[in-house]
Structures are given as structure tokens and as C-alpha cells.
Amino acid sequence: MAQGTNRAVSRRRLLAGSVAGAAGLAGVAAAGSATRTPRTVSDTRPAAAGGVxxxxxxxxxWEIRFDTSNGTRTVLIDPWLTRFHTGTYSTAGADPNTPIxxxxxxxxxxxxxxxxxxVTHGHYDHMTDVPYLASRTGATVLGTESHVNMMRALGAPADQLSVVRGGxxxxxxxxxxxxxxxLHSMTGPRAQVPFPGTRPGAPPRRPRVISDLVEGETLAYLVTVGDVGVVDFGGSNFSAADLAGVRPTVALVPAGGGSIHSYVPRLLDALGHPGxxxxxxxDDFDYPLDQPARDWGGLSTLHSAVTAASPDARFTVLDHLETITV
Ligand SMILES: [Zn+2]
Known part of the structure; x- marks a missing residue:
């Protein structure tokens, strides 16, 4: 079930910025079949060199795995494997009464x-599986007070939850x-945050439907292992002032952001143009994770914007469960 392919990326090439950006799209075009054969390409660099x-x-x-002197470590960001049907990318949009x-x-x-x-924010497509995964893995979970409250209401082990604010x-x-x-994406003709709001104070009643899972403010994360820094944004917006000094080697950039002024160029500028x-x-998450990813329509726009703003950067599209090593 946990099929996937691995890609090794030379950090030297990456840092030199000499790799053309277009090659990545082939990964999606090639992933036409619903069953794929697992493939493993070993990363021969020593752990101390920072292979991630x-x-x-x-x-x-996202799953970020790397070896340390104490063993392999894993960081997950917004893991959502259940992917129940919501209609989010249909003409009608997400049904707010969809049960969680x-x-x-x-x-x-x-x-x-x-x-x-x-956890970047509290919406259904980011947070619903986290309480169960926290119980399964014993991981420490980071989120805002609102996220933590909602995860407690969903049954997460309270002692594993850590409230963070950014900074x-x-x-x-x-x-x-x-x-x-x-900051969260802003969508529609009025550029609104879907299911806005926060749940500070005492944990709320147990969320039942997706509109119960309010945004609860949005965080981004920079995970650094040796000389590799990976920054992730859970929505297609950001606060440039809060990215001061953030210089990742890899940026995980959401598609979308059409309501945000110069979304991609300002973001890549703020990050110092990662390689x-x-x-x-x-991807349209009405379809399961063990099928090839289906573009909801934002991928080529993002690709063009990244290529225009960072012509030396490599833009690589991973399919579901694919791994890239940096
Ligand atoms: Zn969201």
C-alpha cells in the first residue's frame, strides 16, 4: 500500500541552481496508471551530510525523514490520509455539513x-487525522491554542500537544x-478565509462536521537538518515580515493564491529564492492517496509563476507518496 518512488537530488546541483525547472511536470504526466510499482533509490550520502x-x-x-546519531527521525506536516469526500474542488464547493x-x-x-x-491550521484537510496519528506515534504535536483545543476535542492525547504562536x-x-x-489562503470573489475563526480558552464540543474545524490562525514551519532547510506553508498566503532571515533550501509552496498580490514572486523574494x-x-483530495494525484487546476499557474520569479530554481512535482532526497 505504501507505494512510492524515490528521487535523489544532488544538493550541489541544486545549490548551483543549474537544473531546468520544467522536468518535474513529467512526473505527473507519467503517473497515468492507478497501480505503481514501488522503487527505491538509495541515498548514499552519509547522514552527517544532511540527507533529508x-x-x-x-x-x-509531508513526511520529512533523516538520520541522526540517535537514529532516524521523522517530522510530519499536516498528514491527512483519510481524504473523505467533501466536493471542495467541485463547482458547488465543499459541503460544510460533511461529517468528519x-x-x-x-x-x-x-x-x-x-x-x-x-499543524499549519485547523481545517479538515490538515488536522483531522492528527489526533489519531498522535496516539499512534507518540509524537509531539505543535499548533496554535485553537488547533490544540480542537485536537483535544477530537480525542488527541493532551500531554503530547504543545501550543505555539509563531516565533x-x-x-x-x-x-x-x-x-x-x-496567513491562510483567501478565496472567492471577496477573498475570504473559509471556515474562519478561533477556539481559544476551553476545548470546544467535539467537532462533528467540517465547518466545525475553523482555521484557528495559520502557521508555517522551517525544519532544518544540517545544511538543509525545508519551509512549508499550509495555505497560499504568508506574512513577509515573519519570514525575515528564513533562507530555506527547499520551499513547499501551495498552489492557488490568486487573490494575493504577487503571491509567488513576493514569497520567493522573502525566502531568498530557494533552489x-x-x-x-x-491535488483534488476527493480522490484517494493510493491513486495518482489529480491536479485541481492550479499546478501550471504555480509552475509558471515560480519559473518567472526564480528562473534558477528547480520546480519538481512529486506524485502521491513519492520521495525526493535532498
Ligand atoms: Zn485551509
Whole structure:
């Protein structure tokens, strides 16, 4: 079930910025069949050199794995494997009364491990599987007070949840995590945040439907392992002032952002033009993770914008469950 392919990327080439950006789109075009054969390409660089494996779990779900002197460590971002049907990318949009479900059998099949789980915001497509995954893995979970409250209401183990606000710079076992204040995508003709609001104070009643899972403010994260820094944004917006000094080697950039002035060029400028850009949040999650990703329509616009703003950057499209090593 946990099929996927691995790609090794030379950081030297990456840093030199000499790789053409267009090659990545071939990955999607080639992924036409519903069944794919697992393939493994070993990363021969020693762990001390900072080899970091990034696996796309669909939507904004990412697994970041690397070896430390104390063993392999794993950081998950917004893991959502259940992917229940909402109609989000249909003409009618997401049905706000869609019940929240957690498919533990599906989650178990991927056998994820985690030391940290990083939550960017409280929406259904980012947070619903996190309470169960926290219980399964024993991971420490970072989120705002609102996110943490809603995860408690969904049954997450309270002692594993850590409230962050943005600005934290955490020293972990062989890696660091910088928590960055960020902003959510704004959509529709009035540029609105879907399901806005926060749930501070006491945990709310148990969320039942997707509109119960309000945004709860949005965070971005910079995970740094040796000389590799990976920044992730859960929505297609950001706060430039909060990215001061953030200079990642890899940026996970969501598709969309049409309501945001110069979304991609301003973001890449603020990040110092990272050498590798991986699109995220570009697949229609009405379809399961074990099928090839289906573009909801934002991928080529993002690709063009990245190429125009950072012509020296490599833009690589991963399919579901594919891994890239940097
Ligand atoms: Zn959202």
C-alpha cells in the first residue's frame, strides 16, 4: 500500500541552481496508471551530510525523514490520509455539513512514524487525522491554542500537544523547528478565509462536521537538518515580515493564491529564492492517496509563476507518496 518512488537530488546541483525547472511536470504526466510499482533509490550520502527524505502524502501532507546519531527521525506536516469526500474542488464547493471521519485502517496501512507533527491550521484537510496519528506515534504535536483545543476535542492525547504562536525556534534531537506566523489562503470573489475563526480558552464540543474545524490562525514551519532547510506553508498566503532571515533550501509552496498580490514572486523574494520548489496542496483530495494525484487546476499557474520569479530554481512535482532526497 505504501507505494512510492524515490528521487535523489544532488544538493550541489541544486545549490548551483543549474537544473531546468520544467522536468518535474513529467512526473505527473507519467503517473497515468492507478497501480505503481514501488522503487527505491538509495541515498548514499552519509547522514552527517544532511540527507533529508521528503515524501509527499497528498494535499499539504509531508513526511520529512533523516538520520541522526540517535537514529532516524521523522517530522510530519499536516498528514491527512483519510481524504473523505467533501466536493471542495467541485463547482458547488465543499459541503460544510460533511461529517468528519477518520479511517484508521487506511492510516494504519501507511505505518507512519513521527517524532513531531506540525499543524499549519485547523481545517479538515490538515488536522483531522492528527489526533489519531498522535496516539499512534507518540509524537509531539505543535499548533496554535485553537488547533490544540480542537485536537483535544477530537480525542488527541493532551500531554503530547504543545501550543505555539509563531516565533518559536525549537532545538530538537538533530534538527531544529522554527514556527512562523503565517496567513491562510483567501478565496472567492471577496477573498475570504473559509471556515474562519478561533477556539481559544476551553476545548470546544467535539467537532462533528467540517465547518466545525475553523482555521484557528495559520502557521508555517522551517525544519532544518544540517545544511538543509525545508519551509512549508499550509495555505497560499504568508506574512513577509515573519519570514525575515528564513533562507530555506527547499520551499513547499501551495498552489492557488490568486487573490494575493504577487503571491509567488513576493514569497520567493522573502525566502531568498530557494533552489528547490516543490508544489503542495495542488491535488483534488476527493480522490484517494493510493491513486495518482489529480491536479485541481492550479499546478501550471504555480509552475509558471515560480519559473518567472526564480528562473534558477528547480520546480519538481512529486506524485502521491513519492520521495525526493535532498
Ligand atoms: Zn485551509
Amino acid at each position: 527524505r521528503l515524501r509527499w502524502l497528498g494535499n499539504n501532507g 471521519t477518520v479511517d484508521t485502517a487506511t492510516i494504519d496501512r501507511y505505518a507512519l512514524k513521527a517524532d513531531h507533527i506540525l 518559536e525556534y525549537l532545538e530538537c534531537d538533530g534538527y531544529t523547528i522554527r514556527v512562523l506566523r503565517s 528547490l520548489v516543490l508544489p503542495t496542496h495542488w
